Amino acid sequence: MRGSPADPIRSVLAWVARRAGSAALVxxxxxxxxxxxxxxxxxxxxxxxxxxxxxxxxxxxxxxxxxxxxxxxxxxxxxxxxxxxxTFQLGDSYARHQPVAQMIGGQLPGTLQLAALALLLAWMLALVGSTIAATARGRIGRAAVSALRGLELVATVMPQFWLGAVLILVFAASLRVLPATSSGSDPAGLVLPVVTLAIPIAGFLAQLSRDALGEADAAPFAVTARSRGASEPRVLLTHTLRHASLPALSLSGWAFGHLLSGAVVVESLFARPGLGRLLLDAALTRDVPVVIGAVVVVSVLYIVVVTVVDAVELLIDPRLRTVRAAPERAPELAVGS
Structure with a gap:
């Protein structure tokens, strides 16, 4: 028996209400x-x-x-x-005697730019590494895959503060090709902070996407595509890469939140203005309104990004739409699939 036309709308509204309630609780x-x-x-x-x-x-x-x-x-x-x-009335800073909303609004764009560029670079590095691992063949290919796995493992456990210090020592102090500090307006000053934030996340995303790509490459839809004469690049770009990106994509919201928290270290290390540096200074001086305002803004941003990631997942995999809109029907859908 088919449900009424209002059922999907009601389910979506219920999902939105659950998200709003979760956001308020957080x-x-x-x-x-x-x-x-x-x-x-x-x-x-x-x-x-x-x-x-x-x-x-x-x-x-x-x-x-x-x-x-x-x-x-x-x-x-x-x-x-x-x-x-x-009521979004964050008050005035104890130390600077300025409106907290104004202070956060002045520093937030720089931090969002830093986190967004780092996430984009992390995804690019992860996809390149996963693609190389999926297409590598022969003895040289296996050696390249082993090297990539080692690099991914090292990247995931590399402390950002240590990585940033090494990048400053090599590219700023020794080679003198990039500035050691970032004023926020110079594009060259963004390179080292973005790389410092991106590399650990890239290693984590690459591990997830590489494993998922291997599973998708052996899935029935990939085997069927090859049996119909599809070339390996076409199978990769049309079928396996899209499915393999879902596990890593689902964690992109977490990755963005991790990047926002990492901005506290990176902005301080590179003397870059931003919300992370503002938060650190306010915490050291016990400026309660600024700390609470900054942390709440970061929390709301994290929730928004996770919601957007969920929406992108629904676009990539239409099968998730019914499950997300009506989770109570998930067992029924699993049996019938």
Whole structure:
């Protein structure tokens, strides 16, 4: 019996509602953990008064506590901070006395550019490595595949801070072909930070796509295509590569979130302005509104990217559309497929 035309719409709306509820829960947990962790690390009044060397008198300290609500009970301060997050009123920075939204808005584009370019480069490197592994033949091909596997393993465990330092030593200090710092506007200054972020992710994506490519290459649809006279490049580009990209694509959202977190290290190492560097400076000074605002923005970006990746997966593999829209029917679909 066929369902009514409203069933797919209802299922999609239910999926969207579940995603929105999950996003709200993630933001709540993140804001809660950050708030209490920063408060446990010390009194944020130090940031308000200008740092540990401040000579503010008792009257100025009392006035600052009242102005910023620090004389309220801790749970009241927590509830106030949650309300600001829920209403997108992030308040002012304790240390810089500027609107948090304005500060984040000024630094966010640079970090998004860095993460997007790094993810693009990681995917390019992963696909090139997987394609070489899938098409390699003979003794030389097997040796190349073994070398690629070793490089992938090394790349996945390579610390970004160490990798960035080595790249600076080689290309900036020794060869002097690339700058060691990135101002954010010079394209040459983007090269080393992007490579530093991309290589570990590329190794991980290459391992996933290479294994999936091997499975897809032996699947019935690939064997059938060859029996009909399709050449190996056509089978690769038309059939196996599309199916093999799904496992790695499903983790691209995680990869983007990892790149955003890695930006904290990379932006500090290359003296590059961005959200990661802003977050690190705010955490060191216990600037609670800035840290919470930056972390919440990163969390929302991560959720948005994961949702977009899910949508791209649906475009690549139409079989997932019914399962994602109506997960309760997944066992039925599996039996009937």
């Amino acid at each position: 933001v709540l947990i993140v804001a809660t953990v950050v708030f209490f962790a920063l408060r446990a690390s010390g009194d944020p009044l130090e940031a308000i008064m200008g740092g540990p060397g401040s000579q503010a008198g008792p009257e100025a300290v009392a006035a600052a506590r009242e102005a910023y609500g620090l004389d309220d009970p801790l749970l009241v301060q927590y509830a106030t901070q949650l309300w600001r997050v829920a």
